Amino acid sequence: xxxxxxxxxxxxxxxxxxxxxxxxxxxxxxxxxxxxxxxxxxxxxxxxxxxxxxxxxxxxxxxxxxxxxxxxxxxxxxxxxxxxxxxxxxxxxxxxxxxxxxxxxxxxxxxxxxxxxxxxxxxxxxxxxxxxxxxxxxxxxxxxxxxxxxxxxxxxxxx
Amino acid sequence: xxxxxxxxxxxxxxxxxxxxxxxxxxxxxxxxxxxxxxxxxxxxxxxxxxxxxxxxxxxxxxxxxxxxxxxxxxxxxxxxxxxxxxxxxxxxxxxxxxxxxxxxxxxxxxxxxxxxxxxxxxxxxxxxxxxxxxxxxxxxxxxxxxxxxxxxxxxxxxx
DNA sequence: TCTGTATAGTTCATACCATGAACGATAATG
DNA sequence: CATTATCGTTCATGGTATGAACTATACAGA
Numbered sequence: 001x002x003x004x005x006x007x008x009x010x011x012x013x014x015x016x017x018x019x020x021x022x023x024x025x026x027x028x029x030x031x032x033x034x035x036x037x038x039x040x041x042x043x044x045x046x047x048x049x050x051x052x053x054x055x056x057x058x059x060x061x062x063x064x065x066x067x068x069x070x071x072x073x074x075x076x077x078x079x080x081x082x083x084x085x086x087x088x089x090x091x092x093x094x095x096x097x098x099x100x101x102x103x104x105x106x107x108x109x110x111x112x113x114x115x116x117x118x119x120x121x122x123x124x125x126x127x128x129x130x131x132x133x134x135x136x137x138x139x140x141x142x143x144x145x146x147x148x149x150x151x152x153x154x155x156x157x158x159x
Numbered sequence: 160x161x162x163x164x165x166x167x168x169x170x171x172x173x174x175x176x177x178x179x180x181x182x183x184x185x186x187x188x189x190x191x192x193x194x195x196x197x198x199x200x201x202x203x204x205x206x207x208x209x210x211x212x213x214x215x216x217x218x219x220x221x222x223x224x225x226x227x228x229x230x231x232x233x234x235x236x237x238x239x240x241x242x243x244x245x246x247x248x249x250x251x252x253x254x255x256x257x258x259x260x261x262x263x264x265x266x267x268x269x270x271x272x273x274x275x276x277x278x279x280x281x282x283x284x285x286x287x288x289x290x291x292x293x294x295x296x297x298x299x300x301x302x303x304x305x306x307x308x309x310x311x312x313x314x315x316x317x318x
Numbered sequence: 319t320c321t322g323t324a325t326a327g328t329t330c331a332t333a334c335c336a337t338g339a340a341c342g343a344t345a346a347t348g
Numbered sequence: 349c350a351t352t353a354t355c356g357t358t359c360a361t362g363g364t365a366t367g368a369a370c371t372a373t374a375c376a377g378a
Contacts, residue, residue, distance in 0.1 A: 003368075010288065010292050010295075011284050011287045011288050011295070015287060015295060015296075016280060016283055016284060016287065018299055019283055019287055019299060019302075020279065020283055021308060022299065022302040022303060022304075023189065024268075025171060025306055026185070026302065026305065026306060026309065027189040029306075029309040029312075029313075030182065030189075032289055032313070032316075033176055033316070036316045036359085038363095040174060044362085044363060044364085045363080045364085046364065046365090048362080055192065055315045057160065061327095062323085062326070062327065063326060063327080071364085071365065072329090072331090072366055072367070073326075073327065073364070074327085074328075074329080074365085074366075074368095075365055075366075076327085076366075077327065077328060077329085078363095078364090078365095079364095097325095097326085097373075097374070098326095098372080098373055098374085099325065099326040099327070099372070099373045099374070100309075100325090100327080100329080101326085101327080101328055110160075118229075121175060122315070123312055123315055123316070124175055124179055124182075124312075125170050125175060125310070125314040126312050126315045127178075127311065128170045128175065128178055128179075128305070128308065129169065129170050129307045130176060130308040130311050131304065132309065132311075133169050135304065136170070136174060137174075138301060139301050139304060139305060140174060140177055140178060140181065141180075141358095142297060142298050142301040142302075143181040143182075143185065143301075144181060145290065145294065146185065146300060146302075147181060147184055147185060147188075148289070149286045149287065149290065150185065150188040150286055151188075151288040152284050152285070152286065152289050153188075153192075153282055153283075153286040154191070156189075156281070156282055156285045157192070157282070158197045159190070170344060204332080204334085204335085204336085205336090206353095209340085209368090220355080220356095221355075221356065222354085222355060222356080228333055230336065231337055231338075231355075232355075232356065232357090233337075233338075233356085233358080233359090234335075234337075235356085236356065236358085237334095237335090237336095239333095239354085256345070256354095257343080257344055258343070258344045258345065258354065258355040258356070259344095259354090259355055259356080260356080263320090275326070280348095281364060283329080295333085301338080303320065311335085
């Protein structure tokens with residue numbers, strides 16, 4: 001194996017171009033969606049994404065979310081500040097540790113979140129319903145495969 | 160058709176979740192790549208992407224690139240300024256129209272561009288070479304299908 | 319108990335991404 | 349020639365993100 005050093009084994013020039021092209025388009029679609037929903041819900045994207053983590057959890061700490069969102073804590077301060085100002089979340093002090101504050105959704109926040117969820121489900125439902133159930137299964141399988149491929153690609157980016 | 164109003168025809172809850180999950184992961188992978196190559200080539204992402212358009216064209220105008228990149232012209236001014244300062248591109252006045260300036264790569268810019276291309280080809284080559292040629296073809300077909308699905312999804316976002 | 323040491327969170331400086339309005343200069347058209 | 353359109357710059361604004369410095373609290377060990 002790997003006896004053709006430098007050349008990507010078997011991958012044709014055509015496949016490479018096609019792949020790069022498709023990935024770029026797909027990526028752009030995702031970005032367009034983020035921008036659209038950000039405008040639709042009148043919420044900066046980071047704040048919107050933050051809200052979504054409350055789908056599963058009632059209380060989250062700032063640190064907590066910053067890990068999930070993969071941003072620094074200083075950034076997190078600002079995101080939470082934005083949500084507080086819009087009164088979509090509220091915060092209380094953790095009675096067991098005065099360093100941390102527990103963040104949770106206000107009723108308005110819950111409402112917003114459910115609207116977002118409906119939008120996303122509907123949109124992705126529309127996208128998936130373009131094809132038959134048969135093809136859908138194949139599509140998901142292939143996306144899963146692609147995920148694995150890309151995961152491996154990350155090792156290539158280990159500087 | 161469409162006799163189950165509201166409900167996305169046939170799309171199961173499981174498929175919906177799986178799809179959203181996969182898309183998010185894939186999107187994140189793409190973002191990670193952009194960030195990595197931006198760091199690797201010591202170039203802001205926008206400037207790097209700008210450079211790539213010179214793969215096919217020798218001369219481009221500011222307006223020209225701004226359309227390709229889908230950004231406003233004021234933004235373009237700044238991106239080009241960054242590349243000029245780094246001496247990766249140079250500009251000359253269009254002799255036929257004094258309003259426009261023609262932008263082209265310097266030798267350093269050509270060099271940078273070719274390095275970027277090599278990196279991207281290698282990375283995507285690695286990703287694709289994870290699977291057999293057979294699967295690769297299926298994968299590309301499915302990505303193309305997904306592209307079409309998403310294109311249709313855009314109509315859903317016609318506010 | 320006192321003393322590091324670790325952690326949560328804020329503030330500030332910096333840099334990048336992107337838009338939109340206002341503006342000067344230069345075509346192009348009538 | 350005057351009007352209109354286009355190219356590009358500048359400026360104000362706001363969103364995304366990092367990293368360093370700092371405060372306050374918690375905790376573990378001498």
